[in-house]
Amino acid sequence: MADATKDVTVLQVGEPLPGVPKVDPILVAHGVRRTFGGVNAVDVEHVEIPRNAITALIGPNGAGKTTFFNLLTGFDKPDSGTWSLDGKSLANVPAYKVARRGMVRTFQLTKALSLLSVLENMRLGAGSQGGERFLTSLVTRLWRKREDEITAQAMELLARFKLDTKADDYAASLSGGQRKLLEMARALMSKPELVMLDEPMAGVNPALTQSLLGHILNLKKEGMTVLFVEHDMHMVQTIADWVIVMAEGKIVAEGYPDVVMRDQAVIDAYLGAHHDTDLGSLTGQLEVAKDLGDSFLVGEISDEIRDEKADHTMEATDGK
Amino acid sequence: MDFNFIPLAFGEIVSPLTIGYALAALGLAVHFGFTGLLNFGQAGFMAVGGYAFAITTVKFGWPLGWALVATVVGAVLFALLLGIPTLRLRADYLSIVTIAAAEIVRYTVKTPSISQYTGGSDGINGASRDFYAMNPLPDIQYGFGVLTYNNNQLWSILVGWTVVIIAAVLVWQLMRSPWGRVIKGIREDEDAVRSLGKNVTWYKMQSLILGGVLGGLGTVLIIIPTSLQPDNYGTQTTFFLYTIVLLGGATTVLGPIIGSIIFWVVLQLSDGILTLLVNNHLLPLSSVQQGPIRFIIVGIALMLLVIFRPQGIFGKKREAHFSG
Structure with missing residues (x-):
C-alpha cells in the first residue's frame, strides 16, 4: 500500500491478535456484553482503540458493530462490562454526558x-x-x-x-450525501477527541465519497481519533490505520488493514457464515479500486467471493 | 329576527374564555409545536392550576400573590408527576398518561368526600376577591353598542390580555434563543440532540413545565371573572386547544392567540346562526339537538385543518408538523 496518508508508526504492543493492547489507547473496553433475548449481540472480551489514528470496525451484517457503538456512546446499556475514555470510566454514563466528554457519534441512518x-x-x-x-x-x-x-x-x-x-x-x-456531511460537520462543532462514525459512506454517491474520505483523513491530521463502522472494503483499505473485525458479537481479528484483509478469520467472517451478505458492496467496489491502483487485495477477496458464490450456486442447483 | 348575536360573538374577541384559552393554547404550542410532546392532558394542567388558585383563595383565604404561587407550584408538580415516568419513553406514552391523568384530576375534584375544598360538581365561586379589590377603574359602565362591561369585567380583560402579551413575548424570546434551538431540535430527532451533548429529558421536562404553567395561569384568567367548573376541564377542552393551536399554527407564537380568538368568535357565531335558524323553523332540528351540532363542526374543522392546512394560518408550509 503506497499511500502517503498512512501512518507507519506501530500502534499495538506485541502480536496483532484480537484484544491486543495499544501503545497509546484512547478508548479501552473490557468484557462488554449485550444480549437480545438470549442471543449475544455483543460479546467483546477486550479491545483498545489507538489514539490519533483511524480505526475501522468491520464485519458482516448482524455482527454487532452498531450495537457496540450504541453501548460505547451510552445509547444502549450493556448487561455487563466496563469501558473508559482517557482512563475515565464511561460505563453507565448517559449519552449526552458521553458526548460532552469528547466522544461524539453519528448515526447509520442520518439524523439531520x-x-x-x-x-x-x-x-x-x-x-x-x-x-x-x-x-x-x-x-x-x-x-x-x-x-x-x-x-x-x-x-x-x-x-x-x-x-x-x-x-x-x-x-x-439537502441530499442524502449532504446530510451525511452535515452530520459529520455538526459533530465537529464541539471539538471532540474521538469521533465515532456509523457507516459514513452508506448511501453516498461516488463523487461525494472522495470528499468524505478526505474529511475523515483531515480529522486525524487535526489530532482527533476516528472510529468508524463500514461495510465498504475499499474505504477501509484507503483510510484506516487499524482494522477491527467483528463477527457474531465477538472481535475475531485485529490488525493493519492490508494484513487483516488476508486473514482467514476475516474471510470466514464475511464469506463463511454469511456468504450471502455484502457481496454487492464488495464486488461493486472492484472497478473503483482498480482505478485507484490498489485493486490487488480487493480483487483477491472478490475472487474468493466469486468462487464462493459459484459453489453456493452449484450447491443450490444440486439441492433441487 | 334578532341579529344581536353578531356583535355579541365579536365580544368573544376579548372575552375571558378567549384569554384563558389563548394562554393555555400557547402552552400547548410549546409542548406540541415546538418540542413535539404529545400532551393530550392540557385540560388537566388547566384544572390543577385553576383549583390551586381557587382553593387557596376562597377556602384558605390566601392573598392573590400567594395563590398565584400555588397555581404555578401546582402546575409544576403535575408536570413532574407526569414527566418523570414518561419523558424517558417514546412520545406515545406521554399522550396516554396525560389524557388519563387529566381525567383523574377531573373526577378527583368532583369527589363528594373532598367537596368542602373543591366544591364538588358545583366548582368554586368567588376567586376574584383580591383581584377586584385592586381594580383602579372607576365603577361605571363601559360600553360599545350591545357590548357593555362593568369596571371589574374590563379590569380582568385588560389584565388578562397583558398577561397573554407578556407570555407571548416570553415564549418568543425563548424560542429564538439557544434554549429554543435545543427544544426544536428535540422535536426533529431527540437522539441526534442527545448525541450532541444535550440533556434531552431535562429539556423536555422544562418544556412540559413551561406549557403546563401557562395552562394553569390560563384557567386563573378564566375563573376570576367567571367561576371554576370541573366539567369545563374535560377531554373536550384539550381538543378545543388542539383545534386552536392547529388553526393558528402550532410552531408559531401568534398562532395560538389568534387561533383562540377565531375559535371562540366562530363558535359563538355558529351558535347564534343555528339558534336563529332553529327558532325560525329553517332547520329541522330541536333546540336540544342544536347544542351538539357546533361541536360536531369543531371536530370536522379539526380534521379539515390537519388534512388541508396542517401548518395553520401563521405557520410556514414547510414547517408543517404532519407532512413527511
Whole structure:
C-alpha cells in the first residue's frame, strides 16, 4: 500500500491478535456484553482503540458493530462490562454526558434535524452556550457573544464541507450525501477527541465519497481519533490505520488493514457464515479500486467471493 | 329576527374564555409545536392550576400573590408527576398518561368526600376577591353598542390580555434563543440532540413545565371573572386547544392567540346562526339537538385543518408538523 496518508508508526504492543493492547489507547473496553433475548449481540472480551489514528470496525451484517457503538456512546446499556475514555470510566454514563466528554457519534441512518436550518443544525453541535439554559436564554445579551463565536465556527466548518451556500436552507432540502456531511460537520462543532462514525459512506454517491474520505483523513491530521463502522472494503483499505473485525458479537481479528484483509478469520467472517451478505458492496467496489491502483487485495477477496458464490450456486442447483 | 348575536360573538374577541384559552393554547404550542410532546392532558394542567388558585383563595383565604404561587407550584408538580415516568419513553406514552391523568384530576375534584375544598360538581365561586379589590377603574359602565362591561369585567380583560402579551413575548424570546434551538431540535430527532451533548429529558421536562404553567395561569384568567367548573376541564377542552393551536399554527407564537380568538368568535357565531335558524323553523332540528351540532363542526374543522392546512394560518408550509 503506497499511500502517503498512512501512518507507519506501530500502534499495538506485541502480536496483532484480537484484544491486543495499544501503545497509546484512547478508548479501552473490557468484557462488554449485550444480549437480545438470549442471543449475544455483543460479546467483546477486550479491545483498545489507538489514539490519533483511524480505526475501522468491520464485519458482516448482524455482527454487532452498531450495537457496540450504541453501548460505547451510552445509547444502549450493556448487561455487563466496563469501558473508559482517557482512563475515565464511561460505563453507565448517559449519552449526552458521553458526548460532552469528547466522544461524539453519528448515526447509520442520518439524523439531520430537518426543520432547522443547516446553520442552526451546526450551532446545536456547539458546547458551552449558556443561552441553552432556561433563565440565561431570556436575556439575549448574556448569550449573544458566544452565539457569534459559534456562528463563525459553524460557517468555517460549513465552508470546509462545501455546505456554506446552504447555511440558511432547511436541512430537509439537502441530499442524502449532504446530510451525511452535515452530520459529520455538526459533530465537529464541539471539538471532540474521538469521533465515532456509523457507516459514513452508506448511501453516498461516488463523487461525494472522495470528499468524505478526505474529511475523515483531515480529522486525524487535526489530532482527533476516528472510529468508524463500514461495510465498504475499499474505504477501509484507503483510510484506516487499524482494522477491527467483528463477527457474531465477538472481535475475531485485529490488525493493519492490508494484513487483516488476508486473514482467514476475516474471510470466514464475511464469506463463511454469511456468504450471502455484502457481496454487492464488495464486488461493486472492484472497478473503483482498480482505478485507484490498489485493486490487488480487493480483487483477491472478490475472487474468493466469486468462487464462493459459484459453489453456493452449484450447491443450490444440486439441492433441487 | 334578532341579529344581536353578531356583535355579541365579536365580544368573544376579548372575552375571558378567549384569554384563558389563548394562554393555555400557547402552552400547548410549546409542548406540541415546538418540542413535539404529545400532551393530550392540557385540560388537566388547566384544572390543577385553576383549583390551586381557587382553593387557596376562597377556602384558605390566601392573598392573590400567594395563590398565584400555588397555581404555578401546582402546575409544576403535575408536570413532574407526569414527566418523570414518561419523558424517558417514546412520545406515545406521554399522550396516554396525560389524557388519563387529566381525567383523574377531573373526577378527583368532583369527589363528594373532598367537596368542602373543591366544591364538588358545583366548582368554586368567588376567586376574584383580591383581584377586584385592586381594580383602579372607576365603577361605571363601559360600553360599545350591545357590548357593555362593568369596571371589574374590563379590569380582568385588560389584565388578562397583558398577561397573554407578556407570555407571548416570553415564549418568543425563548424560542429564538439557544434554549429554543435545543427544544426544536428535540422535536426533529431527540437522539441526534442527545448525541450532541444535550440533556434531552431535562429539556423536555422544562418544556412540559413551561406549557403546563401557562395552562394553569390560563384557567386563573378564566375563573376570576367567571367561576371554576370541573366539567369545563374535560377531554373536550384539550381538543378545543388542539383545534386552536392547529388553526393558528402550532410552531408559531401568534398562532395560538389568534387561533383562540377565531375559535371562540366562530363558535359563538355558529351558535347564534343555528339558534336563529332553529327558532325560525329553517332547520329541522330541536333546540336540544342544536347544542351538539357546533361541536360536531369543531371536530370536522379539526380534521379539515390537519388534512388541508396542517401548518395553520401563521405557520410556514414547510414547517408543517404532519407532512413527511
